[in-house]
Amino acid sequence: MVSGDGGQLYTIEGFAAALIMIITAYLVVNATSVYTAGDTHINDMQLEALGTDALKMMDTPVSSDVPSPLAEIITYTPVGNMNATFKTMFMNYTNVSGAGPIHDIQFNATYICRKDPENSITIYPLASSRNLTGGEHTVRATKWVIVDKAVCEDSEKPRAVLVEVLLWRD
Amino acid sequence: MTDDSGVLSIDFIVGFTIFLIAFIWVVSLIPGLLINLQGFTIDYDAVAYRTGVILVEDPGWPQAPVSPWESKIDNDSVVRFGLAISSDTPNILSQEKVNRFFCTTATTAFPLPFIYRVDYKEKAIFGDYPYRFNISLRDVERNANQSIGDVLPEGYGYIRRLVKIKGGSNATIDGYNFKNTDNNVTSHTFSILINTPNLYTNMTDLFYQIDPARDQIMINITNLSKMNNNITLTGITVVGNSPASSLQYTLTGNTLSLDNQIKDNTNPLDKFPQHVNDTISIKFLPSYFRGDVYNGVLDEQYYQPIYINLSFKLGSNSTFLNNSWSYPFDYNYDPANVTQPQLRDAVVEVAVW
Numbered sequence: 288m289v290s291g292d293g294g295q296l297y298t299i300e301g302f303a304a305a306l307i308m309i310i311t312a313y314l315v316v317n318a319t320s321v322y323t324a325g326d327t328h329i330n331d332m333q334l335e336a337l338g339t340d341a342l343k344m345m346d347t348p349v350s351s352d353v354p355s356p357l358a359e360i361i362t363y364t365p366v367g368n369m370n371a372t373f374k375t376m377f378m379n380y381t382n383v384s385g386a387g388p389i390h391d392i393q394f395n396a397t398y399i400c401r402k403d404p405e406n407s408i409t410i411y412p413l414a415s416s417r418n419l420t421g422g423e424h425t426v427r428a429t430k431w432v433i434v435d436k437a438v439c440e441d442s443e444k445p446r447a448v449l450v451e452v453l454l455w456r457d
Numbered sequence: 458m459t460d461d462s463g464v465l466s467i468d469f470i471v472g473f474t475i476f477l478i479a480f481i482w483v484v485s486l487i488p489g490l491l492i493n494l495q496g497f498t499i500d501y502d503a504v505a506y507r508t509g510v511i512l513v514e515d516p517g518w519p520q521a522p523v524s525p526w527e528s529k530i531d532n533d534s535v536v537r538f539g540l541a542i543s544s545d546t547p548n549i550l551s552q553e554k555v556n557r558f559f560c561t562t563a564t565t566a567f568p569l570p571f572i573y574r575v576d577y578k579e580k581a582i583f584g585d586y587p588y589r590f591n592i593s594l595r596d597v598e599r600n601a602n603q604s605i606g607d608v609l610p611e612g613y614g615y616i617r618r619l620v621k622i623k624g625g626s627n628a629t630i631d632g633y634n635f636k637n638t639d640n641n642v643t644s645h646t647f648s649i650l651i652n653t654p655n656l657y658t659n660m661t662d663l664f665y666q667i668d669p670a671r672d673q674i675m676i677n678i679t680n681l682s683k684m685n686n687n688i689t690l691t692g693i694t695v696v697g698n699s700p701a702s703s704l705q706y707t708l709t710g711n712t713l714s715l716d717n718q719i720k721d722n723t724n725p726l727d728k729f730p731q732h733v734n735d736t737i738s739i740k741f742l743p744s745y746f747r748g749d750v751y752n753g754v755l756d757e758q759y760y761q762p763i764y765i766n767l768s769f770k771l772g773s774n775s776t777f778l779n780n781s782w783s784y785p786f787d788y789n790y791d792p793a794n795v796t797q798p799q800l801r802d803a804v805v806e807v808a809v810w
Contacts (some may be wrong), residue, residue: 298468301471301474304475309479312482312486313573316486327662337617340548343548347664
């Protein structure tokens with residue numbers, strides 16, 4: 288061993304530095320895919336467009352002499368009850384087969400109305416394909432629908448309710 | 458050696474070389490990491506979304522009433538595709554626009570089909586990048602698929618839009634219900650009124666509006682043989698804003714079918730007068746009303762009612778289909794007269810790669 292070798296680099300330090308860099312690079316490369324805000328926005332946008340389209344189609348009658356299916360569902364479903372027709376119809380619209388990828392979409396639908404004198408809102412369940420656990424990454428699709436129903440008020444008269452659907456992929 | 462200052466040891470050279478190799482390797486990984494983050498799929502999804510919005514929520518350019526893109530004979534004068542019936546009705550598609558958009562089979566008659574990829578890229582996809590794409594429409598009710606583009610690869614940008622297609626209206630007229638009482642004549646005239654101004658004001662909702670300038674209209678007249686067995690259709694005239702003119706059926710894309718046999722006006726044997734046994738079917742394309750009957754009218758508010766007059770000559774005197782002394786058959790919103798336009802579910806899918 289030579290004297291006066293303080294501050295010198297040796298093979299072992301070179302190995303150590305190289306190993307640290309390689310391990311760091313390995314960890315970065317193998318880490319969970321890094322999504323930028325732009326990436327998640329695209330996926331959310333696709334789902335949101337689909338949900339909004341589905342609600343729009345459900346609220347569009349096939350001809351001028353029949354009512355809107357969505358308005359009918361809300362009108363004739365007892366307050367607080369789930370509606371199987373909504374579930375079937377919405378699932379058909381969002382999962383209808385096409386040339387694209389398989390659609391594994393789940394949803395939870397509610398409708399919201401405003402109580403006039405109290406100026407408060409009440410949320411009623413409408414349909415659900417699965418219960419929300421809180422861990423899902425959901426997007427929201429909404430549609431104002433005119434219904435003739437005694438909801439939020441005692442009298443039966445046309446009023447606007449906001450149908451809100453939370454959608455997520457499994 | 459007692460004074461080794463400024464001397465590189467073998468150990469140091471080996472260690473520094475290992476460090477340098479590892480450093481260069483890690484640095485060389487960085488561009489790869491950045492490429493993954495930038496990701497072309499993001500771009501493709503955005504282009505697919507944009508194309509979906511253009512097709513589903515926009516009527517294209519030029520648009521009705523004067524000379525919409527779907528009626529253009531010169532494909533170069535089409536600026537932008539769009540399938541919606543109007544800019545106020547997103548997700549409601551026009552059958553005529555859909556037919557024109559997906560028609561790629563060569564025909565002898567104008568307009569010529571659009572060419573994949575050039576026309577579709579310029580008028581629907583946009584951008585300088587040489588995208589490949591597939592645009593498809595699935596008519597759920599008719600279980601029919603139409604598509605434009607290449608076969609889908611493994612990965613691609615994608616959007617799916619749910620839409621409804623507005624169908625045309627049609628009327629089936631039982632001729633026996635419209636016979637006159639005078640049985641001493643051989644010449645008869647039957648008139649059909651398409652009162653466009655009334656059709657526009659009586660139904661303002663474009664979803665269900667009967668619009669001769671935008672949607673196909675079909676009229677079937679049946680049961681003629683119950684009244685006479687020697688019937689000759691001598692002519693059909695159509696009167697609107699333009700002076701009365703004989704119907705040029707197949708030349709403008711309309712169809713005249715007598716007893717289920719389609720007549721072709723380009724064939725001398727098929728010109729009027731024509732013998733009829735029992736049924737007459739006339740299909741009017743919107744381009745006919747827009748281009749011929751309302752030729753030169755730049756604003757829909759100046760559209761006049763359309764009268765379609767059918768003239769018959771019988772082999773012998775008898776009562777027959779004739780409303781010349783009463784009112785014309787009104788093609789209106791009464792379901793007893795006319796089968797109203799209906800909306801059909803469909804799915805538009807756009808894949809870009």
